[in-house]
Amino acid sequence: MKLHLGGNLPFFAPKRQKDLEIPLQGSARLSEVLAKLGIPVSEVYLTVLNGEQVIMEETRVENSDEVRLFPPIDGG
Amino acid sequence: MYGSNEKILRVNLSTGLSTEETLSEDFYRLYPGGKALAGYILLNEMPAHIEPFSPENVLVIANGLMTGAPVSTATRYVVSARSPLTMGYGESEAAGFWGPELKMAGFEAIVVTGRAEKPVYLWIHDGQVEIRPATHLWGRLTAEVQETIRTELGDEKIRVLQIGIAGENLVRYAGLTNDLRHFNGRTGMGAVMGSKNLRAIAVRGKQRYQILAHDPVALMALGSKLAKGVRDNPQSWDLQQRGTPGLVEPLNAAGMLPTRNFHQGAFEGVDEIKWDAYEKQLLTARRSCYACAVRCKREVAIDGQVSQYGGPEYETVGSFGPNCGVSDLQAIARANELCNAYMLDSISTGSTIAFAMECFEHGLIGLDDTDGIELRFGNSEAMLAMIERIARRQGFGNLLAEGSKRAAEKIGGDAHFFAMQVKGQELAMHEPRGKYNVGMGYAISEIGADHLVVTHDTMLVNPESLTFKKAQVLGIRNAQPARSLNDEKVEQFYILEKWNSLEKVIGYCFFGPAPRSFIQADDVLASINAATGWNMTLQEALQIGERATNMARVFNVREGFSRKDDRLPERMFQPLENGALQGQNMQHDEFEQALTRLYELKGWDPQTSVPGRKRLEELSLGWAADLLERPD
Numbered sequence: 001m002k003l004h005l006g007g008n009l010p011f012f013a014p015k016r017q018k019d020l021e022i023p024l025q026g027s028a029r030l031s032e033v034l035a036k037l038g039i040p041v042s043e044v045y046l047t048v049l050n051g052e053q054v055i056m057e058e059t060r061v062e063n064s065d066e067v068r069l070f071p072p073i074d075g076g
Numbered sequence: 077m078y079g080s081n082e083k084i085l086r087v088n089l090s091t092g093l094s095t096e097e098t099l100s101e102d103f104y105r106l107y108p109g110g111k112a113l114a115g116y117i118l119l120n121e122m123p124a125h126i127e128p129f130s131p132e133n134v135l136v137i138a139n140g141l142m143t144g145a146p147v148s149t150a151t152r153y154v155v156s157a158r159s160p161l162t163m164g165y166g167e168s169e170a171a172g173f174w175g176p177e178l179k180m181a182g183f184e185a186i187v188v189t190g191r192a193e194k195p196v197y198l199w200i201h202d203g204q205v206e207i208r209p210a211t212h213l214w215g216r217l218t219a220e221v222q223e224t225i226r227t228e229l230g231d232e233k234i235r236v237l238q239i240g241i242a243g244e245n246l247v248r249y250a251g252l253t254n255d256l257r258h259f260n261g262r263t264g265m266g267a268v269m270g271s272k273n274l275r276a277i278a279v280r281g282k283q284r285y286q287i288l289a290h291d292p293v294a295l296m297a298l299g300s301k302l303a304k305g306v307r308d309n310p311q312s313w314d315l316q317q318r319g320t321p322g323l324v325e326p327l328n329a330a331g332m333l334p335t336r337n338f339h340q341g342a343f344e345g346v347d348e349i350k351w352d353a354y355e356k357q358l359l360t361a362r363r364s365c366y367a368c369a370v371r372c373k374r375e376v377a378i379d380g381q382v383s384q385y386g387g388p389e390y391e392t393v394g395s396f397g398p399n400c401g402v403s404d405l406q407a408i409a410r411a412n413e414l415c416n417a418y419m420l421d422s423i424s425t426g427s428t429i430a431f432a433m434e435c436f437e438h439g440l441i442g443l444d445d446t447d448g449i450e451l452r453f454g455n456s457e458a459m460l461a462m463i464e465r466i467a468r469r470q471g472f473g474n475l476l477a478e479g480s481k482r483a484a485e486k487i488g489g490d491a492h493f494f495a496m497q498v499k500g501q502e503l504a505m506h507e508p509r510g511k512y513n514v515g516m517g518y519a520i521s522e523i524g525a526d527h528l529v530v531t532h533d534t535m536l537v538n539p540e541s542l543t544f545k546k547a548q549v550l551g552i553r554n555a556q557p558a559r560s561l562n563d564e565k566v567e568q569f570y571i572l573e574k575w576n577s578l579e580k581v582i583g584y585c586f587f588g589p590a591p592r593s594f595i596q597a598d599d600v601l602a603s604i605n606a607a608t609g610w611n612m613t614l615q616e617a618l619q620i621g622e623r624a625t626n627m628a629r630v631f632n633v634r635e636g637f638s639r640k641d642d643r644l645p646e647r648m649f650q651p652l653e654n655g656a657l658q659g660q661n662m663q664h665d666e667f668e669q670a671l672t673r674l675y676e677l678k679g680w681d682p683q684t685s686v687p688g689r690k691r692l693e694e695l696s697l698g699w700a701a702d703l704l705e706r707p708d
Contacts, residue, residue, distance in 0.1 A: 008314030042540030043310065046330050046656070053656055068257040071310075071325040072534035072543070074592050075506055075514070075527045 001033070001061050006070040012039045023063060030059040030067065045072040077101040078290035079141050079607035080109075082428035084184045085205060089272050090190030091130055094205045099184065104697055105610065111139035111167060111580040112620060113185055114156035115627030118165070119700060121187075124634040127265075128160035129246060129271035131191035135238070137178075137277070138185035139151040140583020144285045146178030147299040147603050148306065148368040149588025149595065151175060154260075154580060156274045158635075160271075161248040161264040161424070161479050162500040162524045165631040168251065168265050171584065171585050172258030172563060174279060176366040177235040178408070181281025186371055188272060197238075199229060202283075203537060210275040214244060219384045219419040225278050237277045240419025242467040242486050243270035247477040249502075250467075253416060257373060257386030258365070263501060263523050290609035294575065298603055302595055303369035307595035310542065313374040315587050318351045320390035324397075325350040330534070331655030332510035334503075335398040336453050337430040338496050338647050341507055342655030345403025349393060354407055358387055363578035370587055378409045388412035391527075394505030395426025400433060401453030405577035411460055417466035424479065427502035429462050431480040432472075434494040440487055489645040496645050499524035499637070508648050509660050512561050513569045516670065520642045522628035530572035533558035533565075538707075546590035550575055559660065570677040577621030620680075624694045626687050629680070630700045640686045 003020040011020040014037060022033060030049075031041050047056045048068040061067060080099065087094045107116045114136040126132045135157045142150040153175030173205025178186070182203040195210040213221045222236045230329065235254060242250035243266030250266030253259050260266070285291040303309040306312045314322060327333040331341040347353065355376075360382060361375035376387035388396070388409055396402060396411040415422040431452070435441045436451040443450070447465070449458045449472070465473025472667025475483050480495035480502055498505045501524025508515025517529030539555035551571045556564050575597075579589060582604065588595045597614060602610050632641075644662065651659045675682045689701040 001192070006329060007322060008310045008318075010317075011313050024108070041542075042538050043542065045534055045537070048329065060287070065111035068329070069330045072537060073323050073326045073332075073585070074311075074532040074535050074543075075331070076506070 001063055002066040004066070004068040005039070006068060007073065009039065009043065009069055009071050012043065014038065024061065025063075027060045027062045030061045031056055033061060039069075041072055044069045046070040077104060078609055079181065079288055080104055081182050081184050081288065082423070083183050083198065084185045084187060086187045086189070087205065087207070088190045089188060089192040089196065089207070089274060091208055094207070104141075106620070106623065108141035108582055109143070109184055110152070110154045110169075110583055111156070111577060111624040112243055112627070113138045114154050114167060115165070115624055115631065117187060117701060118156060118158070119627055119631055120686060121273045122158065126158055127189075128158045128163070131189070131272065133157050133268055133271070135188040135265070135268050135272065136185060137188070139175045139179050140581055141214050142603060142607060143583035144366065145289070145299070145607060146285060146296050146367050147605065148302050148370055148667045149365075149585040149593075150583055150603070151365040151368060152580075152583040152585050155177070155252055155260040155265040157265055157268040159263040159265070159523065160246070161268050162405070164499060164524070164635050164637055165522045165628040166263035166265055166268070167523050167580075167628070168260035168262040169580055170254060170258045170260040171365040172253070172254045173366045174235040174254035174258070175583065177281050179281070179285065180283050182278050183282060186277065188269075188274060189258065190329075191271065192273040193417040195275050196275045197225065197278060199278045201280040213275050215241060217241070218253055218419055219417065221276060227275060229278060231362050234278050234280045238419070239269045239273060240417065240467070242418045242420045243267050244275070245467065245477070246270055247420060247466060247469065248479045248482075249428075251419055251421045253419055256384055256416060259361075259416070259421075261423060262526070264421075266419055287571065289607050291606045295603065295606035298521060298599060298606060299367070302599065305594055306369045310451035311592065312370050312587065312594040315370050315593070317372050319362070319372045321354045321374065321388070321393055322351045323390040326395060327507075328398075329656065330510060331657035332651065333398050333506040333655075334394060334505050334507055336401050337399060337434045337494060338503070338507070338645075340654045341510065341652045341657050343398035343403070344399070346402040349397045349405050354387075357405055358409055366586070368499060368585075371375050372587055376409055378413065379406055383409070383413055385413045385416040392422040392426070392507050394431070397460060399426060399430045399505060400459050402456045403457060404456045407456035407460060411463060414463040414467075415459065418464065420463065420467055423504050424502045425463060425466060426474050427496055427592055428466070428480045428483065431483065431494050432462070432476060435487055435491055437495075438490065440491050441491055442623060445472060480496045484652065492648060496647065497525060498644065499641050501525050503645070507652070507657075508644060509559075509652050509662055510534070510657050512662065513560050513565060513572075515644055515662060515667075516561065516569055516674070517573070517646060519644050519667070519671070520674065522625070522632050528576060528586055530569055530576055535591060536568065543591045546596060547572075550591075550618075561666050565674060566670050566673045567677065569674060571618070573625060574618040574621035576685060577625045578617050581620055619695060623697060626695055626697055627700060629685070629687055629699075630704060633686050639671070639675075639683060642685060
């Protein structure tokens with residue numbers, strides 16, 4: 001599974017990287033995949049699966065999927 | 077008194093005389109600099125209805141209590157006067173090195189009155205002030221002026237605060253810059269300074285803040301702890317890594333990137349202007365402000381040449397990029413340079429050009445009006461060509477130099493629907509239809525549309541998030557949706573406005589305190605107490621913020637502003653045309669109900685927005701209540 005971490009989410013990635021490749025066997029709950037990586041779902045504002053906006057808690061993913069995550073944004 | 081030089085410098089440009097005034101501790105505890113000091117001076121030293129470009133307009137440049145402290149993000153000063161853009165309370169903050177240098181030179185603030193006969197600049201160094209001729213500087217770009225001043229005064233370390241050609245030409249949204257890369261952009265304060273024939277204020281000082289502090293050891297230990305913590309916090313880490321240009325992609329994904337004059341919320345050209353592109357094509361270095369470990373400033377090269385003016389921040393990328401339909405990153409960087417060289421507010425400039433583009437697309441103006449320039453969305457050359465015309469008030473630029481509200485009045489017809497402004501000041505590049513409290517902030521702010529009134533709604537949507545947890549100490553109770561103005565959202569607005577206002581008083585940058593960033597509320601209070609020994613509580617701190625906002629409101633009431641001016645452009649009540657929030661808009665009745673509720677929380681008359689005497693007296697502003705009752 002391809003995972004792109006937008007905004008400041010790379011802060012939480014194992015090596016603070018913004019793009020990860022995660023091999024998956026069968027399907028898994030996205031929230032569990034993120035928990036294993038140490039990425040807190042509470043910091044995610046928007047979840048995009050294969051180009052479509054989805055609800056994190058309801059989302060299952062497979063090896064061929066592309067996920068993009070974005071945090072909430074304040075002003076600057 | 078600790079934490080302060082206790083001295084204000086007063087300069088009368090008509091007489092050429094300057095004097096010093098000493099602040100008392102009792103006074104300073106109520107009005108500890110910045111927005112509070114400016115509001116107090118403007119209300120007490122200016123009657124209502126002063127013409128903004130007349131010598132009677134009072135220009136206040138005020139450090140905050142903490143400005144120059146050895147603490148990251150304690151760097152800001154305020155510039156304030158009656159605004160030629162809104163005709164109300166004008167104010168803009170900036171950081172960099174100039175404010176701390178003024179403090180080191182021995183002054184908390186400068187109050188400029190009158191008008192010089194010929195162009196001048198001020199030279200302030202270690203308690204001394206000189207008024208020096210600036211005829212040789214007038215009409216020149218900001219980089220040249222800074223270099224010339226440093227050379228003629230013989231010190232490369234002099235900090236220069238200046239207006240540009242735009243301010244000389246009284247463009248209504250002309251700003252000020254220090255070090256060519258920190259900007260007091262909004263509300264046209266540069267034009268006020270230009271109307272006084274004051275081109276620059278050069279400062280050099282050697283006295284460190286630590287000498288002023290009540291407990292310098294504690295203050296420095298706190299500063300050291302906070303500096304080490306920058307990379308351990310996701311907000312401040314990201315400000316260092318990406319900086320504000322990092323906002324482009326997430327805002328676009330969420331459907332909240334203002335595109336084509338706020339028609340849309342997602343931009344098809346986003347990949348060409350997002351952080352990855354900026355980093356590859358423009359970025360040369362990351363830079364900081366005085367004593368700040370966040371290092372959020374970007375340095376850039378444009379078409380391979382290093383820029384003297386620093387790189388575009390998010391607001392500039394937004395206003396010259398998607399909001400004008402432009403996806404050419406080099407053109408956006410060039411627009412940033414031009415704004416900084418002429419010293420125009422990049423938000424109002426980009427937004428006024430976008431307004432003109434929409435007028436052109438609708439046939440309200442044509443090539444005869446625009447000096448033959450095809451002012452269409454996406455035409456980056458047209459966009460760049462307008463910037464210099466605006467700064468020099470040449471051709472069509474002379475109309476646009478008046479701001480989108482006045483330009484719309486002149487053009488007539490449907491043009492006013494295309495002016496994205498509140499009270500005459502253009503909206504910043506944040507979409508209210510995705511964040512309703514940001515919308516409320518645009519509507520209610522005394523300076524016109526301002527995106528830095530409250531923490532943005534999206535940061536407080538998830539009760540498990542770090543930012544929400546840090547907001548709870550301020551009194552934020554339950555997480556609420558971003559697109560709501562229910563009672564609890566309004567309550568959150570009321571609290572957060574006080575906290576942001578406090579920052580504008582004591583000189584903290586928005587990228588310092590929580591919930592927006594990494595400095596906990598406790599540490600903000602600890603810094604105040606290490607500086608002053610006051611043992612200030614959170615309640616007193618929030619009152620300082622509320623007091624400052626109320627003075628700005630009283631100023632506006634005196635100028636005839638009322639509830640009817642606390643509104644949003646009609647487009648905010650029309651659906652977004654694309655993106656993740658396609659079809660979403662605000663609702664008039666929800667907005668009006670929330671506004672009434674907010675006035676009630678503030679102790680203001682719900683019909684008129686006039687602050688009630690009771691609340692004013694609770695805020696030690698009984699004298700302001702007296703002012704309101706006095707006949708004009």
